[in-house]
Amino acid sequence: MNPKLTVKKQYTVLIESIVPLIRELKKEFKNKRKHLNVAQVRLHRARSSMNNKYGNRETLYVGVHVRRADYIGYLRSGGVTTIADINYYRHAVAWMLRKLISESASSHNIAFILASDDDVWCKKKLLPEIKKEIRLFTNQTKLDNHNTSLSKASR
Template identity: 30%
Template sequence: MINANKNILFTGTVLAFCVILFVHVFLFPLYAVNPSHSSLRVFMDFEKSLCSSNYIKSKKTWSKQQCPKYGVVTTMQGGRLGNQMWEYASVWAVARRTGLEPYIPRCIRIKLDQVFDSLSVPTFEEIAHCPVDMSTFVKSLDAWNYTYQSIVLPRYSVQPDIVLTWVQDIIQEFSFKKKLVNKSQNILRLVAKNNSQSIFVGVHVRRTDYISYLWRKYSMLPANTSFYYGAMKYFQDKYTNVIFIIVSDDPAWCIKKFSRKKNVYITSKKFINSPSLDLAILSSCNHSIIDYGTFGVWGAILAGGETIFYNVSHHSTVRLGQILPNWHTLA
């Protein structure tokens, strides 16, 4: 009987140990944001921890710039073009607000450099050799207290209240490469048949993966055609010679729903455009209609005209509508 109890106790102990080992080894890493502080010795190591991709190549030699005297501000990488524009803009704006030195991980900057010219925020390549003290880092502007502290913003960071304080400056910061500007302008001229009096309204229709996200996050269905047609009517009643340029991740759905309108042009109807070209097209329009998603938001911000947006409660777009006077929903 005693031996049986010992066996039961031993078996229970082994099972408990296995459970603890499983949790620590297999589950905890799923929630880890950064590697252990002890493994981050210089900013080159720190930069790698900020990137969700692993294609950053280490250099054998670095041009040794002066190391930061005070704290820095940076961000983690997350999402695609629209998200990474917010991450970059948030670092840019927080640095302006705090006086900290801004640095962008190369995994973000490499992507943005393919789209924009002369971005001003440097990468960690300039200070890769400098020692990093992770104990000085906080994760938000609200937690920042003094100039020797550094800030690392989370991935998918959206800071409209700070960024849009300098909205015209950030528009200049995101200046498209000349080839994208020329291509987008040529498309608009072709669509307008060289009518210089045309008013272009960029329409962003986000569907595919966002449909399930809307239901999961907000328990709501995607915008239906009544929203887009209502917004189109608003601009048609206000202006003459209006042409709607539709950009979407689901052009087939847009062709089915909007191709009967004579003043509608759907990009990627015949050939799939790159996201960078579609964004350049949206930014070249006079006004905007957007539903949701950071891609359409940036298209409207860079266009700089009047914007009608789909009202999603507690969505960041609503906050933009409160900040920018020419952004509004349909009554």
């Protein structure tokens, strides 16, 4: 293979065409202060909510990223016929709860933070199911000294 040619599934890129853009690309993919500030405010709000409801203790954050809008079409164009559905996310939430609780020697507040490009699907379909999963898990395990919460981080 030509070392100056990088082949991706969908694109062919000549390295020489990328090198002049490296400075711009680094800026583009750098965390922007305004996004960091918004994220910090939302995480602080989730922690404060948990502390007010369950007591002041360490909060473990679990990020749940749901990308659907353009990504579903992209996957299908590449021949992928199965996408992450509600059961996938329910299973992931249950798995994380089991893992965090089994590996934790002390009590924590566990906050699931949901970020998505498809707010309508998440609000109508996913959030109710994830909340059910958290309640079901809580009832089955009694969670002892652990408490859970779900927060929606809109774009």
